[in-house]
Amino acid sequence: NGAGNAEAIKTRVNQIKAQIETTTSDYDKEKLQERLAKLAGGVAVLYVGAASEVEMKEKKDRVDDALHATRAAVEEGIVAGGGVALVRAKKSLEKTATVNIDESTGVQIINKAIEAPLRIIIENAGGEGSVVLNKVLEGKKDFGYDAKNEVYVDMLEAGIIDPKKVTRVALENAASVAGMILTTECALIDIKEDTAGAGMPPMGGGGGMPGMM
Template identity: 65%
Template sequence: VVNKLRGGLKIAAVKAPGFGDRRKAMLEDIAILTGGQVISEDLGIKLENVGLNMLGRAKKVSISKENTTIVDGAGKKAEIQGRVAQIKQQIEETTSDYDKEKLQERLAKLAGGVAVIRVGGATEIEVKEKKDRVDDALNATRAAVEEGIVPGGGVALLRASLSIKAVGANSDQTAGISIVRRALQAPARQIAANAGAEASIVAGKILENKGPT
């Protein structure tokens, strides 16, 4: 504030993100992203001893009341990649869903994968409904990224039926296997039939096709 009043250097005061140890980690992320250094007495660095060589750089910094966006930081690519790898390792090791979510947020910011979705509506009820839909979509996307996806339309189940042995150890097992295989094939066949196509032909073509669909 004093520096701003004196006019020695153009500055903008921004509240640091996060709390406690998480705040320290996020400040270190920003320092690595911009090629700067965290200024903290915990690290033995006092504000009065800061030099220009300790400041980070970026192509653009956009500051609003609620958000600060850093675009194209001047940090070293190798250091950023090293930080990304470190966070990925922490994600693998943590058993807390909350910690994992926060680590993933940090990872996305370092990797340049941050998006802001603004939801609007004519009424509060409409806004809430749209927000719930967006939350559902985000959760589905996170699940897909973490756990993977399979082809829809009954294709995955149809192909899974091929991995089941056709003959069991006895007649009862063979009958059970046959029932399970037919059950796995049923969704794709029914979808094809609902569309007015010949179910057996469509199922055969799907099984012949080794691609993702």
């Protein structure tokens, strides 16, 4: 009838969780997560429909992003969205001790960079990034700005959240790329040639043929 020994199922669930933690293969991890869902919870099938193929692909991508974001949230929890969590990290940076001017400059760069997500969100919504940023900095904890409705709210209560893992990994990757650029002495790039009018023959001056006097 589908029933099983509860203790045996619990043991197997713990085994699968341990395998998920240790595996380095994304494919294996995905299959283990599916197996875990079937044993420990439920399985849902989402049907995505749209009026056109382009719209359907766009909606499918949104669902896929939401699925991965949910998995990330389950792994490490959630933080206030809209760039608020990063802005709140500025207080921790203020307490960071530095031993030389290079470290101090690095802290200042990060301090400025973590403001960018909130600023960009506000500017994309047609607002003034600096004004909203200062207002958010005056607030505490999860106080932030709902760019869609143009109001200041408690981000968690309003449901404006980000997976902690996504925010953390984004910051770590940005720092990694920035560090690589800073230590790079040169870069090789392809210069795109201007091909406009390449097929047109040169126009001669006056009424004579080119090269004729």
